[in-house]
Amino acid sequence: MLTIIGCGNLNRSDDGVGVIVVRLLLEKFQNTELANVQIFDAGTDGMGVMFKARGSDSLIIIDAGNTGSEPGAVFEVPGHELEGKPPGSFNLHDFRWDHALYSGRQIFKDEFPTDVTVYLIEAKSLELGLELSDIAQKSAVIVADKITKRIDAYNAK
Secondary structure, three states: OEEEEEEEOOOOOOOOHHHHHHHHHHHHOOOOOOOEEEEEEEEEHHHHHHHHHHOOOOEEEEEEEEEOOOOOOOOEEEHHOEEEEEEEOHHHHHHOOOHHHHHHHHHHHHHOOOOEEEEEEEEEOOOOOOOOOHHHHHHHHHHHHHHHHHHHHHHHH
C-alpha cells in the first residue's frame, strides 16, 4: 500500500500547501481506480498521520517548510532524516508528523512503513490567509506531478 498524506493549516497561507497538493491529487484521480494507493488530508493532525500510515509499504508526506530557503523551493527528504521524538507533553497540538514517524515506528514496528519520503515546499508566507502565494502554488503543482508519477509506477505493479 502506498499512502500519501498532505499536512498543513489552510488558514495560514502557504502552510496549507501539503493539503493543496493532496487536493490536486484527489481531483486528478477522482475517476480512477487506484489499487493499493490511499490519499489523505491530515491537516494538522500528527496523530492521524501515524494511524493512517500504519500498514503501508510506502509513505509520502507533503508539508510546508520554513527554513529560510528560497520560497517555493522543493525538498525531497528521506523520512528517517526528519523523524523526531515527540515532546513530553500531553497536548496533541504538539504532536506533529515528524513525531508520528518516530512514534509509529516504535509502536507499530513492522506494520509501519520504512520507505518514507517527505516533500517540503518552502513557504513564502505563514501569515493568516486562505490563499497560497503564487510561488507555493506553482511548487504544489510540481510536487503533485512528481507524486503522480510515483502513483502511476506503484499502480502498474
